[in-house]
Amino acid sequence: MGSSATPSTAASAPGRRKVALYLALLTLQYGAQPLISKRFVRQEVIVTTLVLSIEVAKVICAVILLVAEGSLKKQFNNWSITRSLTASGLPAAIYALQNSLLQISYKNLDSLTFSILNQTKLLFTAFFTYLILGQKQSPKQIFALTLLIAAAVLLSIGESSSKGSGGGNSDYILLYGIIPVTVASVLSGLASSLCQWASQVKKHTSYMMTIEMSFIGSMCLLASTSQSPDGEAIRKHGFFHEWTLLTVVPVLMNAVGGILVGLVTTYAGGGFVIVSALLVTALLQFIFDGKPPSLYCLIALPLVMTSIFIYQKYPYAIRLFLPSWYCYYFLNPLPYQAIRLFLPSWHCYYFLNPLPYQAIRLFLPSWHCYYFLNPLPCQVCTTELSLTEISVMTIPPRLQ
Template identity: 35%
Template sequence: SSPSLDRSALIYMLLLAVQFGLQPILTRRFTPPDITRSTVVLIQELVKGLLALSMMQITGSTKSALNGWSVRTWISVAAVPAVLYAIQNMAALVAYQNLDALTFNVLNQTKTLSAALCCYFVMGRKQSLTQILALLLLLLSALIMEGIVGNDPGEDNFASATAWDAKHYTHGVAPILLASFISGLAGALSQSNLQSTAGGGRNPYLFSLELCVASILVLTASLAISTDGQHVLREGFWQGWTLPTFIPIVVNSVGGILVGLVTKYAGSVRKGFALIFGILVSGLIQ
């Protein structure tokens, strides 16, 4: 069964909803379009790792969290989610830069459906009838948002669809749908590791730190064979960066820590439902 909600879980969910609503607005405003995306994700993971390490120290949980830790358990618990999250972050950054905040967050909610499906296949955790209906309504809202369903039958649907620049779909819709699916899968794997005895009932700050280190290693290795790596060698690591670029990075890093806390104490499906309030935040600000 799903973990029960206490006051701490509700606070974490509320903070995550606010971060979720602000993130696409901040990223689109302060991340230059010509920046090398891998450098953004790398610094983001570094900041997130430092935050997780700081929180372990502040909460005094470092010693207990590291009890029984080994490189083998780190690889088995963090390696696959880290690769998935690295791909998700790259895809989401592309979408951030090409979609308005409200559209991004509505489409991003398909991650809740993905999380529910993946929790079932990974953990055997079923959803209630009410939750299933809510998930279907969530999917319907995303389809309506993109005009896939709900159009006036008298309209020329083809003309309506082609009114959008193709880039809206290839650099906006497709990347966020990919990121949402990966998020659901990685979230289910993370929830399994955070809550199960097989994952050691892992400390959420330690797990966030483990993911960050693994993601940094994966991204650094990918630079050796990617066009981003060639771009860094040619233009420099900080090409396109400005001081305000760090604003969405820090906010996103805080969100990453909150994701770990919410996943442990509320579950990845409830995390998705909590993020629906982020859409309200985006709508109010936008």
């Protein structure tokens, strides 16, 4: 057992460096995206052309990564249109609409206000994952979501009142800034929950889901141009109306960011990224626009950061009382030959061949099914185990 620890330890160092690189890149992308979109995309640029370009760029990035992995042929050999539409159809249409709303909001809110309001998607993700997947929230997570709501309300009031007192049109800011980003957050929560369901139940890989959703979303947008004002503008002025070379920068950043999100959430949590990105946004806004955060932003920013920290730190926990031998298996998973001495034959089968939820649930209690469908690294074994701490080494029955 000692010899097996050495290769894994050696392999973990490059893995940690890779995760750190992904985190740093995604933090910069999250933090800089609102500011760059606001500065590099002209007000007259047609929103649908931006979103379509982002979706095409996402497909290209995902295909390049699949080719680099050497799994492109295998993925497309296993692909079917029915499975694709079932898993990716609805999330794709939702994300296409969400991206259009975000592009509208980018132009009408300052970068920091947009970034903070955009984090309300955490609230709606929690709501929809409970409805769709039955994933509960701990009392501390509910408190964190309450802080998030308070920050969003505070910012909405502050943004409208400041624009009104400064001679701006507060109704315009509400209709074309605050409402679009809020609706986009609702749609993001719904789409994220549907994607989580697809990855768990349909066993879809993140790259294939990116390709499918981008393609289906693009088809939905193209279909909408037959009747929409954007479609009329494209036919009248052309697809790249008011585009410049700099417009390509936020398009590519958005596409790469979509890929990075999938990689970061695979290897690490996203709480650090969001908190750091908010600080990056505030810093860049001050450096490039010379605009310090408003009083409302200064109050809302720590509320959002605290909310995200609490939400990530205190997941829903299930209380279990475990004997010492149990903890040993959590921290020192034994080979299959040793485990099978303690487990009935059907249990060993699931360790090596996890079956779909419908089959597993015939034998296992409900909490056990949840861990099968949400495999996360097992790091800690205590008398109070959270859903993020017990999963890969599924809970065995008592010794036979």
